[in-house]
Amino acid sequence: xxxxxxxxxxxxxxxxxxxxxxxxxxxxxxxxxxxxxxxxxxxxxxxxxxxxxxxxxxxxxxxxxxxxxxxxxxxxxxxxxxxxxxxxxxxxxxxxxxxxxxxxxxxxxxxxxxxxxxxxxxxxxxxxxxxxxxxxxxxxxx
Amino acid sequence: xxxxxxxxxxxxxxxxxxxxxxxxxxxxxxxxxxxxxxxxxxxxxxxxxxxxxxxxxxxxxxxxxxxxxxxxxxxxxxxxxxxxxxxxxxxxxxxxxxxxxxxxxxxxxxxxxxxxxxxxxxxxxxxxxxxxxxxxxxxxxxxxxxxxxxxxxxxxxxxxxxxxxxxxxxxxxxxxxxxxxxxxxxxxxxxxxxxxxxxxxxxxxxxxxxxxxxxxxxxxxxxxxxxxxxxxxxxxxxxxxxxxxxxxxxxxxxxxxxxxxxxxxxxxxxxxxxxxxxxxxxxxxxxxxxxxxxxxxxxxxxxxxxxxxxxxxxxxxxxxxxxxxxxxxxxxxxxxxxxxxxxxxxxxxxxxxxxxxxxxxxxxxxxxxxxxxxxxxxxxxxxxxxxxxxxxxxxxxxxxxxxxxxxxxxxxxxxxxxxxxxxxxxxxxxxxxxxxxxxxxxxxxxxxxxxxxxxxxxxxxxxxxxxxxxxxxxxxxxxxxxxxxxxxxxxxxxxxxxxxxxxxxxxxxxxxxxxxxxxxxxxxxxxxxxxxxxxxxxxxxxxxxxxxxxxxxxxxxxxxxxxxxxxxxxxxxxxxxxxxxxxxxxxxxxxxxxxxxxxxxxxxxxxxxxxxxxxxxxxxxxxxx
Numbered sequence: 230x231x232x233x234x235x236x237x238x239x240x241x242x243x244x245x246x247x248x249x250x251x252x253x254x255x256x257x258x259x260x261x262x263x264x265x266x267x268x269x270x271x272x273x274x275x276x277x278x279x280x281x282x283x284x285x286x287x288x289x290x291x292x293x294x295x296x297x298x299x300x301x302x303x304x305x306x307x308x309x310x311x312x313x314x315x316x317x318x319x320x321x322x323x324x325x326x327x328x329x330x331x332x333x334x335x336x337x338x339x340x341x342x343x344x345x346x347x348x349x350x351x352x353x354x355x356x357x358x359x360x361x362x363x364x365x366x367x368x369x370x371x
Numbered sequence: 372x373x374x375x376x377x378x379x380x381x382x383x384x385x386x387x388x389x390x391x392x393x394x395x396x397x398x399x400x401x402x403x404x405x406x407x408x409x410x411x412x413x414x415x416x417x418x419x420x421x422x423x424x425x426x427x428x429x430x431x432x433x434x435x436x437x438x439x440x441x442x443x444x445x446x447x448x449x450x451x452x453x454x455x456x457x458x459x460x461x462x463x464x465x466x467x468x469x470x471x472x473x474x475x476x477x478x479x480x481x482x483x484x485x486x487x488x489x490x491x492x493x494x495x496x497x498x499x500x501x502x503x504x505x506x507x508x509x510x511x512x513x514x515x516x517x518x519x520x521x522x523x524x525x526x527x528x529x530x531x532x533x534x535x536x537x538x539x540x541x542x543x544x545x546x547x548x549x550x551x552x553x554x555x556x557x558x559x560x561x562x563x564x565x566x567x568x569x570x571x572x573x574x575x576x577x578x579x580x581x582x583x584x585x586x587x588x589x590x591x592x593x594x595x596x597x598x599x600x601x602x603x604x605x606x607x608x609x610x611x612x613x614x615x616x617x618x619x620x621x622x623x624x625x626x627x628x629x630x631x632x633x634x635x636x637x638x639x640x641x642x643x644x645x646x647x648x649x650x651x652x653x654x655x656x657x658x659x660x661x662x663x664x665x666x667x668x669x670x671x672x673x674x675x676x677x678x679x680x681x682x683x684x685x686x687x688x689x690x691x692x693x694x695x696x697x698x699x700x701x702x703x704x705x706x707x708x709x710x711x712x713x714x715x716x717x718x719x720x721x722x723x724x725x726x727x728x729x730x731x732x733x734x735x736x737x738x739x740x741x742x743x744x745x746x747x748x749x750x751x752x753x754x755x756x757x758x759x760x761x762x763x764x765x766x767x768x769x770x771x772x773x774x775x776x777x778x779x780x781x782x783x784x785x786x787x788x789x790x791x792x793x794x795x796x797x798x799x800x801x802x803x804x805x806x807x808x809x810x811x812x813x814x815x816x817x818x819x820x821x822x823x824x825x826x827x828x829x830x831x832x833x834x835x836x837x838x839x840x841x842x843x844x845x846x847x848x849x850x851x852x853x854x855x856x857x858x859x860x861x862x863x864x865x866x867x868x869x870x871x872x873x874x875x876x877x878x879x880x881x882x883x884x885x886x887x888x889x890x891x892x893x894x895x896x897x898x899x900x901x902x903x904x905x906x907x908x909x910x911x912x913x914x915x916x917x918x919x920x921x922x923x924x925x926x927x928x929x930x931x932x933x934x935x936x937x938x939x940x941x942x943x944x945x946x947x948x949x950x951x952x953x954x955x956x957x958x959x960x961x962x963x964x965x966x967x968x969x970x971x972x973x974x975x976x977x978x979x980x981x982x983x984x985x986x987x988x989x990x991x992x993x994x995x996x
Contacts, residue, residue: 251399258392322531337529339995340422340498342399344392361392 253281264357272297274307325370397886406499413753414508420500427914427923429949429963434490441895444905445983446974450626451583451614453490453983456904458897461935463852469516475634476513480683481654483802495548496563498525505825509739509757510702515795527552527559536993542570557597565589572985576977577620585611603634615976617809618660627655642693653682665860667811679808680716698745706737712801729805729814732764753777771796787829796820803864811863821846834883845872873899887916905929921951929972943972961991
């Protein structure tokens with residue numbers, strides 16, 4: 230059934246799977262290029278994203294927010310108080326303004342996906358980044 | 372030496388990783404292109420112009436895209452507007468093109484040809500375009516068309532920005548465009564404002580200075596609640612000098628159009644959708660001539676001035692429902708459309724001129740269904756039917772129908788095969804039955820009936836796609852323009868007693884050198900009894916990104932032809948080159964040169980030959996907040 234289904238109903242499902250896969254690959258590339266003084270363990274409020282991260286097995290993940298050191302946050306309303314002081318990477322540019330602990334974002338603007346890392350927040354959170362992430366550094370949230 | 376090698380290796384790795392993240396973003400963008408969610412392979416022979424392509428093409432107006440379509444030539448019209456002409460045909464040939472913004476069909480009851488009315492539409496708020504040629508699925512609703520163009524607006528959740536761009540060109544034209552799009556929780560909006568002052572090359576004919584300069588404004592607003600409703604409002608106002616007019620030696624005149632529409636879409640659970648639309652359009656024409664304007668019912672010496680104003684109101688309600696079950700999808704739809712045509716002014720030499728006009732009101736009741744069925748894992752069958760009941764204010768009614776069968780097969784991982792057969796009709800337009808400023812109307816015109824069969828085979832490799840297609844159209848009772856050579860004002864549209872037919876073939880290829888660079892090529896040819904416009908043509912498009920530069924090359928070829936008036940026109944070679952420099956994340960500088968050889972295909976108008984695209988250079992700066 231797989232082949233013809235791409236013509237019909239499941240094309241969107243397959244597409245969603247492909248885009249989810251690429252989004253996870255981008256996030257993995259970013260997270261593996263940051264360095265903390267502790268092990269990186271990732272949690273996300275986006276359950277599909279967390280499942281895909283687990284499947285890839287590139288990053289350590291957890292189902293419990295408190296056990297994580299890095300949070301990938303889709304919806305700022307889902308950030309629990311106990312986790313608000315962790316290193317947070319957001320998936321919406323506006324969340325950078327609303328979540329003070331957020332240090333970077335993967336977001337859509339003008340029809341394109343963008344990466345941004347806020348330099349003062351990275352420094353204050355003692356996050357070290359590899360040279361490959363330097364082009365994405367910005368001084369402040371616009 | 373080892374240390375040098377190690378440093379080189381490490382820097383190469385670092386560079387490749389940097390590239391990798393940027394490339395991943397590009398791949399992500401490509402995989403997330405919105406057209407993946409709407410493109411319907413079963414709906415016909417489709418071509419998609421993606422957001423990325425539109426950006427690199429610097430497609431400022433719809434005409435910038437239309438001129439690249441196979442089987443068509445973009446031609447200027449005597450009234451200063453432009454139109455698309457199918458290979459071999461003339462501007463007077465019936466041409467049921469359909470143009471949509473999202474689910475809203477832009478009406479053109481007033482001018483009878485939607486591509487005349489909206490060719491200069493700005494595309495700054497458009498994300499991508501789907502084009503279905505040679506017949507299309509009945510699921511798009513409305514009256515049938517042989518060319519269907521769907522413009523999809525930008526998605527606020529992908530924009531999250533305010534952008535403005537300003538352009539000036541070598542003729543002194545100025546364009547200001549803006550788009551603002553935001554998301555607030557489950558609500559979103561998109562706004563577009565587009566203002567232009569256009570200047571074109573002027574001509575001299577019969578001692579008259581011919582100008583098609585003009586100005587236009589455009590507004591679009593969409594407000595949505597996610598998975599609940601969309602409210603869309605659009606408006607266009609434009610005014611252009613009349614160019615060569617409909618007389619023999621125009622000395623003054625202009626055309627003005629005003630359009631406004633609202634479209635509301637309500638989404639329900641279980642794939643149920645209801646749409647309500649209303650639109651109003653007005654067209655004014657003023658033509659003053661030194662020698663005379665031949666008008667129906669007049670004799671020499673002909674009147675020297677014509678003022679006319681016509682309008683159309685269209686109201687439509689559509690209900691659609693999809694039933695999805697395992698490997699079957701059934702689509703059911705019903706639509707009611709009311710069109711009210713108004714002739715608000717028709718003055719000859721400043722005096723009201725009485726003529727018998729045709730039916731001004733038209734009601735259409737439409738019922739349509741389509742079933743998509745997977746025979747097995749690699750074979751899809753599509754069956755469609757549509758019944759349309761027309762009734763006009765002359766109490767004349769007719770029932771028309773469309774039957775369509777399609778077969779799409781994935782022969783293996785590389786080969787795709789498409790076959791479509793469509794029995795359809797073409798209902799006469801208001802400009803044929805009810806009102807024309809300069810030829811006779813025919814209220815007794817009947818629908819033409821056509822049978823179109825097409826096939827396409829697509830061969831896909833990892834980085835390349837090759838396509839080849841062919842087809843045949845046969846039309847009974849065709850609506851043709853019966854031109855009276857001695858007195859053009861006595862010309863009239865009639866139903867042809869002879870069956871009309873044409874055949875066509877096309878071949879195309881797309882090759883991706885890498886994620887930043889690709890080439891697209893296409894050639895086509897039509898076969899018919901007589902040719903009054905280019906019968907064959909081709910295009911080459913190169914899309915390149917080098918560092919911070921996007922570069923676009925486009926060459927359009929149209930064959931030589933002899934016009935209906937017997938004028939020989941040489942081959943057209945329309946070459947355009949564009950470059951975009953991304954200064955930083957906020958500013959882009961764009962430069963585009965159009966029709967560089969000044970050899971675009973021409974159209975005869977009296978003693979001059981005119982191309983739709985002037986040779987010009989456009990400089991643009993875009994700023995994103």
